[in-house]
Structures are given as C-alpha cells and as structure tokens.
Amino acid sequence: MIAKRISEKLASGSMIRKMFEEGNRLKAIYGPDAVYDFSIGNPDLEPPVEVRNAVRTLAMSEETGIHAYMSNSGHQVARDAVASHLSRISGLPVDSSAVCMTVGAAGAMNAVLRSVLDPGDEVIVLAPFFMEYLSYIDNHDGKAVVVRTDDHFQPDLVAVAEAITARTKAIIVNSPNNPSGVIYDEETLHRLDQLLLSQDHLIHIISDEPYAELAYNGKSVPSSLANLTNVIVCYSWSKSLSLPGERIGYAAVSPRHADKAELSQAIVFCNRILGSVNAPAFFQRVIETAIDAKVDVANYEYRMNLLYDIVTNAGFRCQKPDGALYLFPKAPEDDVAFAANCAKHNLLVVPGSAFLCPGYFRLAFCVSEKTIRGSEKAFREVGQSYGLIPG
Ligand SMILES: Cc1ncc(COP(=O)(O)O)c(C=O)c1O
Structure with a gap:
C-alpha cells in the first residue's frame, strides 16, 4: 500500500512522458525517420x-x-x-x-x-x-x-x-x-x-x-x-x-x-x-x-528559426521565442484533442494543458535538423486539415 497522494499522482501520469512513450510506439511501427518527436526538452548538443x-x-x-x-x-x-x-x-x-x-x-x-x-x-x-x-x-x-x-x-x-x-x-x-x-x-x-x-x-x-x-x-x-x-x-x-x-x-x-x-x-x-x-x-x-563555457547557442537559434518558419507557414499562430528550447503555438482546437490528432500524422507535440495553459501546444526544437525539416509536410497537412492554410 503506497501513500494516497503518490498513488493519485501515479494515476494521473505526465503528459510529456505519455507523448514520449507514444513516440517510441510510433517509431517502432513506422521507423524513427518517419516520426517527428518534439515532445522532450533534452538538449541534444554535446557538452563544450x-x-x-x-x-x-x-x-x-x-x-x-x-x-x-x-x-x-x-x-x-x-x-x-x-x-x-x-x-x-x-x-x-x-x-x-x-x-x-x-x-x-x-x-x-x-x-x-x-x-x-x-x-x-x-x-x-x-x-x-x-x-x-x-x-x-x-x-x-x-x-x-x-x-x-x-x-x-x-x-x-x-x-x-x-x-x-x-x-x-x-x-x-x-x-x-x-x-x-x-x-x-x-x-x-x-x-x-x-x-x-x-x-x-x-x-x-x-x-x-x-x-x-x-x-x-x-x-x-x-x-x-x-x-x-x-x-x-x-x-x-x-x-x-x-x-x-x-x-x-x-x-x-x-x-x-x-x-x-x-x-x-x-x-x-x-x-x-x-x-x-x-x-x-x-x-x-x-x-x-x-564555468565560463557555453554550448553553441547560435545552433539552437538556427533550429528555432527553422521550426518557427515551418510552423507559422503551416498557418499556426506562434509568438517567436526569445529564449529556452521551445515554441509554444496556439492550438486550433482543444489542445489535448489537437495533440492526439497530430500523433496520427506522426507528429508528437505536448498539449499546453501539461503546463496549465490549455489552448496551446509545446514543441521542443532541440531535435535534429533532419527531424525539423522532415516535419514540414506533416505540419502542412495538419494546418490544412484545420483550414489554417489552403488545401
Ligand atoms: C523550467 C525548468 N526548471 C527546472 C528544470 C529542471 O532542471 P534540472 O534538470 O537541471 O534539475 C527544468 C528541466 O527541464 C526546466 O525546464
């Protein structure tokens, strides 16, 4: 028998982890190159x-x-x-x-x-x-x-x-x-x-x-x-x-x-x-x-701009980030339903509700340039399916 409040937390689980696990499931089916996983903010640059x-x-x-x-x-x-x-x-x-x-x-x-x-x-x-x-x-x-x-x-x-x-x-x-x-x-x-x-x-x-x-x-x-x-x-x-x-x-x-x-x-x-x-x-x-060393911030900025252009060209409204490792665009419908719909296009995003901010979704851009470029078609398809851009 474990503590009640831990038991409740276990039952609710983490949305970010759930998307991460969904990503692994999709990668096993479609192969890693066909799944665009923007769910986890794990810095991908090696230490300086x-x-x-x-x-x-x-x-x-x-x-x-x-x-x-x-x-x-x-x-x-x-x-x-x-x-x-x-x-x-x-x-x-x-x-x-x-x-x-x-x-x-x-x-x-x-x-x-x-x-x-x-x-x-x-x-x-x-x-x-x-x-x-x-x-x-x-x-x-x-x-x-x-x-x-x-x-x-x-x-x-x-x-x-x-x-x-x-x-x-x-x-x-x-x-x-x-x-x-x-x-x-x-x-x-x-x-x-x-x-x-x-x-x-x-x-x-x-x-x-x-x-x-x-x-x-x-x-x-x-x-x-x-x-x-x-x-x-x-x-x-x-x-x-x-x-x-x-x-x-x-x-x-x-x-x-x-x-x-x-x-x-x-x-x-x-x-x-x-x-x-x-x-x-x-x-x-x-x-x-x-202590005075730093990872290559310009490399993150390059990928931030790349993903920002792809997402906004697909019709999503998004405030350009000034820092950190994430884009936080507006979801065109309920964010949890939207994230589930994105997963059908092999696109893994985290609903804003995971940050107590429903109506948005989070994309981590610390993923490979190949993943970012590869996701363009899927973002356009999702944007079209909501009428954000012409079909
Ligand atoms: C806003 C914020 N605070 C704290 C942490 C935890 O940082 P650390 O892994 O260094 O403990 C994270 C990790 O992603 C974070 O995004």
Whole structure:
C-alpha cells in the first residue's frame, strides 16, 4: 500500500512522458525517420570542449579525495567560482557563503522550498509553467496558487497582486520560460519586485534559471540578482553545458535578501536532509574550470528559426521565442484533442494543458535538423486539415 497522494499522482501520469512513450510506439511501427518527436526538452548538443577537457584532466589526476564527501554546501572552489561569476554578471558582491551546490535546478528548488515553507504556505506560480513545480511545492506541504500570465506570457502584475494573501511565502519565476520562451525584461522584474516589497510580509522570489544563457533574437537575459531583492537563484548547467544527466546546479541567495544568512544555512541543511547530502563531487570540480563555457547557442537559434518558419507557414499562430528550447503555438482546437490528432500524422507535440495553459501546444526544437525539416509536410497537412492554410 503506497501513500494516497503518490498513488493519485501515479494515476494521473505526465503528459510529456505519455507523448514520449507514444513516440517510441510510433517509431517502432513506422521507423524513427518517419516520426517527428518534439515532445522532450533534452538538449541534444554535446557538452563544450572545455567540459570534456576538464573531465579528462580530472579523471587522470593523481589528486586524492576527488570522489570524497565534502561540506554539504559543496566544494569551496566550486562555490567560489559561482560566487565570482554571479558577482560579475549582477554587479553585486555575492559571497560563496550564499552559494550551495545542488543536484540540478530541481535539487536547488526542493532545498529552497523545504527551507521556506511551513505546511499550508502558498507559492505563486505563473502559468504556463514547468509542471514539476506542483510536485516540488507539494513535497514540502505547500499550496500552489496558479496565476495566468498576459496574452504575451508576461507576468500580469494585477493578477499577481490579487493572488497574494497572508500565507503567500514565495513566487516562482522562470525566465527564459519553459514552455513559452519569453524573457522577462528589467522593467517587468523591477515592477514585480516593487509589488512584493510593498507587502507587509516577506515573499521569497525563487528564480528558476536553467535557460539563463539560451537567448535569441539579439536579446539577453537580465540578471535576477540585479533586479530582484529577496531572490534565490536556482540554476543548473543542464542546458547551458548540456549536462542534464550529471545533475549539477546551485542555489544562491541574493546579498540583498533580508534573511540572507539564516536562509543560506537552511538551504545547505535541507540539501543534506532531503537525501542529496551534497551535489555530485566530480562535476562540481568540472564546473570550477568550465564555468565560463557555453554550448553553441547560435545552433539552437538556427533550429528555432527553422521550426518557427515551418510552423507559422503551416498557418499556426506562434509568438517567436526569445529564449529556452521551445515554441509554444496556439492550438486550433482543444489542445489535448489537437495533440492526439497530430500523433496520427506522426507528429508528437505536448498539449499546453501539461503546463496549465490549455489552448496551446509545446514543441521542443532541440531535435535534429533532419527531424525539423522532415516535419514540414506533416505540419502542412495538419494546418490544412484545420483550414489554417489552403488545401
Ligand atoms: C523550467 C525548468 N526548471 C527546472 C528544470 C529542471 O532542471 P534540472 O534538470 O537541471 O534539475 C527544468 C528541466 O527541464 C526546466 O525546464
């Protein structure tokens, strides 16, 4: 007999996983080249050469203790590297004592939520959002309060203000955003900050930033530390260095955060008691030397443009993404029915409902150029079947 809330979650399943499994089923029938699978945001570029060199050097090193336990906050050299990187991009003096190395951004968010939530505390999430947030919040007995963004997927600050109660403990922001691809500009961050600072109790801003370096169309991503006050950055190198399986990231508390010292200690403690103990030792050391490296962002931008043209030429309305790894076009009918219909054309898309944003669908463009080009006919057929383009 398993716990009731886990049993309920097992029954509902993940839509993204379902599409992924449907893709495998179709590939077994039609062959992999005839199925256009845009369901999963798994970065397909290999890690940059700096990472591979660091792995090689470290693996061959005579140094002892590379694989040993260390402080729960992580290796000092890695924390120093993160602190000086953050100081450089934010212009604020970030101290390594505010940095805890974690098991990816997911590990960072869980340690942060565990640190700040009492049972029943509310966490505002801005839809569309990465659905795992609901589980992370539930893990620590919090209550998610979902607030819709505006027509351009930007935070609707009136709606956020209306959602704030005496129990609001935190808000999660994610820019560049999965799935919408939008970036929040400085002005938006500043207005959000002012709104939160004007409340009569402290509201933590949990800034989930795994896509921070993936920006397109000449845009850059404003520093959350520079623009938000009570912010905790949750970062991972899953996307910027293509290391999702290595599970390496960090949580960093802003030097301007009102509870900086106590919160930093709490995050380290929670990193330990949640079972991570510490972030993977080997990759903390890799990060120390490869922190300034980046995957080929231009390569992602090229594929984003390619897919965007195919989808919009097939008649779909879509806001061009400024960042992350996804297109989020409008669905011409109920998004779940639409995704099922796409699968009949061997086209795998994720319904917007999987991000609590019905009426849209998500396409991950971190797939091969061959898959993107090959999908053109199927998108046109689907577009024609809904009368979006002439038959
Ligand atoms: C918005 C967002 N947050 C967090 C994560 C989890 O990141 P990580 O795998 O580094 O823990 C992902 C992964 O895709 C994501 O898209």
